[in-house]
């Protein structure tokens with residue numbers, strides 16, 4: 001990824017996606033907003049304890065930095081599930097209030113509509129972007145351990161293929177800043193779920209000599225995409241750990257739940 005600061009707001013961009021002129025995307029950071037600690041400062045999280053006035057101003061400043069209309073923002077309440085919503089013309093027109101969740105219970109959103117700015121909010125969970133430049137289709141995915149275990153990234157590739165006829169070999173993907181294999185310790189029970197329910201647990205469960213178990217969610221989501229026919233050369237992994245870089249990103253784990261959310265935003269044809 002590369003970083004750029006606009007109006008004091010620090011943003012990250014996937015190198016591999018920046019060249020598509022029909023695509024706007026960015027990963028926000030905690031730099032450049034107005035919220036006080038522990039939400040300092042560019043908090044986008046609606047149910048974090050921060051004031052709605054602060055959150056509104058942060059969204060407004062972020063959209064201004066990206067030169068997009070705040071009324072085009074569309075987000076869902078995320079529930080660590082694997083349901084996918086297609087934001088079509090009808091749903092786009094219903095998403096009246098930009099800051100509130102337009103939908104409930106979806107952890108992935110896909111669209112072929114111009115001028116919809118999809119937004120996933122995270123603090124340690126993995127945000128993914130999938131973009132098919134051939135069909136002009138976009139998807140954003142929220143994948144913590146539960147969503148990863150449920151295969152939400154793979155299911156979203158299937159959705160692009162089945163609904164829009166995307167060839168997975170055409171899809172460009174970005175795996176955004178999130179808690180890394182360096183810091184993401186989990187219980188034995190969670191590790192066992194991956195051994196039971198996935199074919200790739202050996203590649204993502206890390207046992208160290210002290211008995212701590214860590215998960216590599218970046219690799220897990222990468223393997224899901226490769227398993228669906230995406231090309232490795234088309235997948236960019238940010239490799240930025242939110243816990244190691246809590247000066248840049250909100251980290252739910254590191255800050256023991258009292259923190260904000262940063263966002264992955266993307267839209268077509270702005």
Ligand SMILES: [Zn+2]
Pocket residue numbers: 179180181182183184241242243244245
């Ligand atoms: Zn780390």
